[in-house]
Amino acid sequence: MKEILKFDNIKAYWAETVTASPWVAVIRSLVRREARAMSAPIVQPASVAGRALTVVIAIMCFLACLTAGAVYIVNQSANDWFADIASEVTVQVIPVEAAEFEKKVTLVSLFLAKQAGIVKVSPLSAEESGELLKPWLGNSDALSALPVPRLIAVEIDRASPPDMSVVRRALESNFRDVTLDDHRRWQSELRTVTRSMALGGFAVLILVGAATVASIVSATKSAMASNREIIEVLHFVGARERFIAHEFEKHFLNIGVRAGLVGALGASVMFLLLPVVMRVLSGGGLAAAEFRQLVGSAVLDWQGYLLFGAVVVVVASLCMLTSRYGVYRILKSHD
Amino acid sequence: MIRFENVGLRYGLGPEVLRDVDFHLVRGSFHFLTGPSGAGKTSLLRLLLMSLRPSRGLIHLFGQNCADLPSPERADLRRRIGIVFQDFRLLDHLTTWENVALPLRVFGKSEASYSEDVTDLLKWVGLGDRMTAYPEVLSGGEKQRAAIARAVIGKPELLLADEPTGNVDPNMANRLLRLFIELNRLGTSVIIATHDFQLMDQCDAPRMVLNEGNLEVR
Ligand SMILES: Nc1ncnc2c1ncn2[C@@H]1O[C@H](COP(=O)(O)OP(=O)(O)O)[C@@H](O)[C@H]1O
Ligand SMILES: [Mg+2]
Numbered sequence: 001m002k003e004i005l006k007f008d009n010i011k012a013y014w015a016e017t018v019t020a021s022p023w024v025a026v027i028r029s030l031v032r033r034e035a036r037a038m039s040a041p042i043v044q045p046a047s048v049a050g051r052a053l054t055v056v057i058a059i060m061c062f063l064a065c066l067t068a069g070a071v072y073i074v075n076q077s078a079n080d081w082f083a084d085i086a087s088e089v090t091v092q093v094i095p096v097e098a099a100e101f102e103k104k105v106t107l108v109s110l111f112l113a114k115q116a117g118i119v120k121v122s123p124l125s126a127e128e129s130g131e132l133l134k135p136w137l138g139n140s141d142a143l144s145a146l147p148v149p150r151l152i153a154v155e156i157d158r159a160s161p162p163d164m165s166v167v168r169r170a171l172e173s174n175f176r177d178v179t180l181d182d183h184r185r186w187q188s189e190l191r192t193v194t195r196s197m198a199l200g201g202f203a204v205l206i207l208v209g210a211a212t213v214a215s216i217v218s219a220t221k222s223a224m225a226s227n228r229e230i231i232e233v234l235h236f237v238g239a240r241e242r243f244i245a246h247e248f249e250k251h252f253l254n255i256g257v258r259a260g261l262v263g264a265l266g267a268s269v270m271f272l273l274l275p276v277v278m279r280v281l282s283g284g285g286l287a288a289a290e291f292r293q294l295v296g297s298a299v300l301d302w303q304g305y306l307l308f309g310a311v312v313v314v315v316a317s318l319c320m321l322t323s324r325y326g327v328y329r330i331l332k333s334h335d
Numbered sequence: 336m337i338r339f340e341n342v343g344l345r346y347g348l349g350p351e352v353l354r355d356v357d358f359h360l361v362r363g364s365f366h367f368l369t370g371p372s373g374a375g376k377t378s379l380l381r382l383l384l385m386s387l388r389p390s391r392g393l394i395h396l397f398g399q400n401c402a403d404l405p406s407p408e409r410a411d412l413r414r415r416i417g418i419v420f421q422d423f424r425l426l427d428h429l430t431t432w433e434n435v436a437l438p439l440r441v442f443g444k445s446e447a448s449y450s451e452d453v454t455d456l457l458k459w460v461g462l463g464d465r466m467t468a469y470p471e472v473l474s475g476g477e478k479q480r481a482a483i484a485r486a487v488i489g490k491p492e493l494l495l496a497d498e499p500t501g502n503v504d505p506n507m508a509n510r511l512l513r514l515f516i517e518l519n520r521l522g523t524s525v526i527i528a529t530h531d532f533q534l535m536d537q538c539d540a541p542r543m544v545l546n547e548g549n550l551e552v553r
Contacts, residue, residue, distance in 0.1 A: 044438070128372075229426065234437075235415065236386065236424075237413070237441055238413035238438060239410060239441040241407070241410070335385070335386070
């Protein structure tokens with residue numbers, strides 16, 4: 001037991017498993033210029049196949065980040081939308097006894113304000129209620145003569161929403177000709193739209209992901225084929241499999257991280273420019289507001305950029321693992 | 336040091352290239368391995384390097400049965416063997432110096448510890464002024480000597496050379512033979528695969544003759 005806990009053992013474990021990881025080597029080389037040995041690297045740094053791989057990785061990473069970012073934004077704004085709708089209900093008071101009408105609206109409003117989970121109650125005035133009907137009835141005097149129902153906008157606490165059926169029952173037992181509309185139908189429709197949008201986004205993401213995996217694996221494989229000679233010679237002069245695999249993992253992880261970062265950076269620039277482009281396209285003003293409502297703010301938050309980091313890690317790991325597999329496959333025919 | 340017992344070899348489902356090969360080589364020996372083209376010389380060297388497994392029979396290298404060894408230990412045994420390939424197999428992206436230093440680098444030694452040895456060896460084989468040249472621009476004879484230097488830099492106990500004089504003129508062939516004899520005097524066992532009778536006549540070493548899959552030591 002004591003043996004295991006010895007500091008030297010921990011240090012050795014650290015040296016063997018952690019610092020020997022190709023990730024550590026590559027990150028170190030990104031952060032600072034290594035004190036370069038006199039000799040060229042064992043794995044050829046810039047072969048034609050290697051350059052082709054770099055281009056493929058950068059492009060696929062760019063596309064994958066664009067897709068991931070777009071799906072993320074669409075999901076995000078759909079959620080915001082949904083939350084906005086869900087946090088509002090409307091109460092409609094139907095004018096039956098004209099004399100007591102104003103008083104009734106006030107009473108209903110006060111009753112609603114007392115209920116738990118309701119943040120704000122704003123009754124619409126007679127004029128405002130009339131305004132809402134104008135598009136249908138036109139600007140006629142008839143409006144003032146008609147018994148226009150009065151609307152009360154109720155904002156509910158998103159953190160602890162009240163049970164709507166309880167509120168409805170309370171309303172109906174205390175008042176007559178008062179109805180509560182919690183936009184349930186509209187909500188369920190919206191939920192369907194949101195869900196199918198998210199599903200469509202994920203489907204696209206999966207397709208792009210599959211294309212990325214396939215093209216990176218095949219480009220890495222062809223880059224490995226040009227390294228067959230190096231692998232065989234290393235093997236014949238007595239290199240262990242692990243040494244050879246490690247050299248190649250380091251090399252291909254390096255390519256993967258660098259090219260992946262270029263692709264992700266390109267996608268980041270696109271997303272940073274997107275709000276500006278949208279403002280230009282929509283020409284500002286009312287149209288812009290409508291446009292924004294449709295696609296959300298189109299601003300990627302930091303979690304979205306974190307997603308890009310994940311894409312780079314996955315792409316670079318893929319590149320590394322494929323090269324490792326390639327090494328062992330070539331060595332198998334020689335041992 | 337090396338023992339073959341009833342070794343047979345076939346590639347895939349093809350005919351047996353080697354049949355019942357039996358021999359025993361002691362430390363410090365010097366042998367030619369000969370036979371017509373296609374007789375199996377290269378195949379035999381590959382068996383010695385453990386880059387092929389025999390279809391049957393036993394191979395003992397340095398007192399160990401190769402068949403039982405796990406991969407890392409086979410790699411360690413390979414470090415005690417130097418090989419000169421028929422086609423040199425120098426790495427094109429490394430200089431002559433780096434190619435020769437490769438085995439030591441692979442063994443995990445620091446560049447400072449072997450730098451001088453590599454330079455000295457290159458001078459010894461007459462490549463003192465070609466150290467920074469890439470294999471592309473080396474002549475056949477220069478490549479041959481670079482390949483030999485790479486094979487011996489790790490001070491191997493056994494040196495295998497596959498047709499080391501196939502690409503050079505008789506004069507250079509002579510010099511290379513003298514190089515092998517010198518290494519043998521320093522304690523390395525040497526096996527030279529060749530079908531060059533002129534070369535074999537230059538020195539009085541036993542010949543392992545391969546014929547139709549059978550090996551005979553004369
Ligand atoms: N990798 C291989 N696959 C199938 N057959 C092979 C392979 N290498 C050699 N052979 C066959 O084995 C025989 C011996 O070849 P080799 O050992 O190269 O002879 P040598 O070196 O004496 O010319 C030849 O008939 C050759 O065609
Ligand atoms: Mg041959």
